[in-house]
Amino acid sequence: MKKELEVTILTKSLTGKKPLAGNNEINQxxxxxxxxxxxxxxxxxxLGIPKPAWFLTGDSExxxxxFRGKPxxxxxxxxxxxxxxxxxxxxxxxxxxxxxxxxxxxxxxxxHHIAFDVDSIKVSLPIFEENGYPLLxxxxxxxxxxxxxxxxxxNDHKTLVELLESAEPRGTEPSKEFYESLLGTNKVEQxxxxxxDLDAAADAYCKLLGVEKPxxxxxxxxxxxxxxxxxxxxxxxxxxxxxxxxxxQIELIEPGLSPSTWKKHLETHGEGVHHISFVIKxxxxxxxxxxxxxxxxxxxxxxxxxxxxxAYMDTTSDFKVIIELLERFDS
Numbered sequence: 001m002k003k004e005l006e007v008t009i010l011t012k013s014l015t016g017k018k019p020l021a022g023n024n025e026i027n028q029x030x031x032x033x034x035x036x037x038x039x040x041x042x043x044x045x046x047l048g049i050p051k052p053a054w055f056l057t058g059d060s061e062x063x064x065x066x067f068r069g070k071p072x073x074x075x076x077x078x079x080x081x082x083x084x085x086x087x088x089x090x091x092x093x094x095x096x097x098x099x100x101x102x103x104x105x106x107x108x109x110x111x112h113h114i115a116f117d118v119d120s121i122k123v124s125l126p127i128f129e130e131n132g133y134p135l136l137x138x139x140x141x142x143x144x145x146x147x148x149x150x151x152x153x154x155n156d157h158k159t160l161v162e163l164l165e166s167a168e169p170r171g172t173e174p175s176k177e178f179y180e181s182l183l184g185t186n187k188v189e190q191x192x193x194x195x196x197d198l199d200a201a202a203d204a205y206c207k208l209l210g211v212e213k214p215x216x217x218x219x220x221x222x223x224x225x226x227x228x229x230x231x232x233x234x235x236x237x238x239x240x241x242x243x244x245x246x247x248x249q250i251e252l253i254e255p256g257l258s259p260s261t262w263k264k265h266l267e268t269h270g271e272g273v274h275h276i277s278f279v280i281k282x283x284x285x286x287x288x289x290x291x292x293x294x295x296x297x298x299x300x301x302x303x304x305x306x307x308x309x310x311a312y313m314d315t316t317s318d319f320k321v322i323i324e325l326l327e328r329f330d331s
Contacts, residue, residue, distance in 0.1 A: 017207070017210040017211075018210050019208065019209050019210035020124075020207065020208050020210070021116035021124055021127075021128075022123075023116060023117070023118075024245050025116065025117070025245065025246045026114045026115070026246075026248050027086055027115060027117060028113075028164075029087070029114060029188070029191065029248075029276070030111065030112050030113045031088065031091065031109070031111055031320050032091050032093065032104050032109060032110065033091065034104065034109060035092065036054050036079055036090050038318075039090055039318070040079045040090055042318040042319060043088060043319065044081070045182055046181065046182045046319065047081060047083060047088075047181055047182075047186040048179045048180050048181030048186055049179065052080065053079075054078060054090075054092070055078055055142070055143065056076070056077055057075045057077075057142045058075070058142040062142055064139055064140045065098060066137065066138050067098045067099060074094065074096040074101065075093075076091045076092060076098075077091070078090065078091055080171075082173060083187060084186065084187045085187055085189070085247045085248055086188055087172050091112065098137060099112070099136055099150050110272075110320045110321060111191075111273040111320070112159070112160060113150060113161060113162045114160075114161060114162070115162040116161065117165075117166065117170065118163045118164065118165055120165060121147060121148075121149055121165045124163050125149055125151070128151045128153075128161070133151040133152055133153045134152050135149055135150075136149075136151060136152045136160065145166070145167035145168070146164065146166035146170075147165050148162055148163065148165070150162050156201070156204035157193075158195060158201065159272065183278050183280050183286060184282075184286070185279065185280060187279070188276055188277070188278065189249060189277045189279050189326065190249045190275075190324070191248055191251070192250075192251040192273070192275045193251070193252055193253070193271070193273055193274060194253050194254075194274045195253065196254065196266065196271055197254065198253075198254035201252050202241050206243065209243065209245060211243060211244075214241050214242055216240075217240050217241065217242075217304060219235075219237050219239070219240075220304035220305065220306070222235045224302060224304070225301045225303075225304060226301055227299065228300050229260050229261060229298070230298065230299070234259045235258040236259075236260040236299070236301060237256030237257065237258050238254060238255050238256050238260065238262055239254045240252060240254065251277075260299065261312055273321060274322060275312060275322035275323065276321055277324040277326050278324070278325060279326045279328065282327075283311060283325060286311075286325055290315070290323075294317070295313045295317075296314050297311055298312040298314050298322065306329075307329055308326060308327055308328040310325065311325045313325065
């Protein structure tokens with residue numbers, strides 16, 4: 001089903017349109033979790049890096065958190081893990097009102113937001129508000145001079161957007177101390193989102209990122225794609241689109257009528273993040289490794305153009321998102 005990834009990614013807008021945040025560099029994927037100790041241990045193993053220690057955000061006098069217009073004593077345990085592309089943020093919130101607590105109580109564990117660094121929230125926030133994305137939560141950094149806001153982009157982008165303003169550059173360089181990563185790579189290639197209306201979601205993302213709308217790709221014929229979902233052959237029809245950003249490729253997927261993991265996700269969870277992707281070698285070996293660890297295969301298939309194959313692994317128990325393995329066939 002997959003287009004051969006083009007992750008030599010755009011560093012600048014392809015149009016004269018300006019991204020809403022002033023840049024189109026999605027540099028963080030943030031996960032809300034219930035047990036940050038366990039989850040950070042698993043992510044460290046996935047990425048092949050030392051397990052970082054979590055820290056607790058400051059009290060209300062320091063963090064100055066305001067959620068839906070009201071001050072709150074929301075505090076969270078945080079862990080940051082840097083990869084060659086995006087930064088992972090793990091968040092374990094306390095019981096006080098806040099967007100992370102709300103997410104955990106209503107959606108459960110998973111990817112809560114994507115983030116952009118901005119020069120000035122005072123400049124950037126009104127742009128989002130003028131485009132129909134209101135302020136959801138604001139606060140101050142705990143361990144450095146900076147602040148953040150979450151804007152409510154959920155309806156259009158199927159996830160929240162965070163704007164980060166730092167007095168000094170944030171530490172996003174990958175760890176210099178590496179072990180063997182679980183998959184043989186720690187480079188996150190792709191964030192994939194299941195949507196009901198591909199064109200509407202693409203319009204929203206292209207406006208957010210200030211890029212031209214890419215072409216729609218139709219899933220290939222079943223004799224080529226050979227999709228198997230939950231052990232049964234299926235057409236696995238879909239329409240999808242790839243949007244490149246400087247660090248990460250966004251994939252938008254609109255499922256068709258035949259059974260597939262995307263259709264099931266839409267029916268059971270609604271629109272939202274479906275998976276993150278890693279390009280790997282020795283697909284069969286990696287599948288066996290993950291199955292042995294207790295992560296079964298959900299769906300497999302070939303790229304729509306026959307130039308590679310993919311496998312979705314049910315890693316949600318430990319990584320709070322499905323992990324997709326992508327393997328390109330040699331030319």
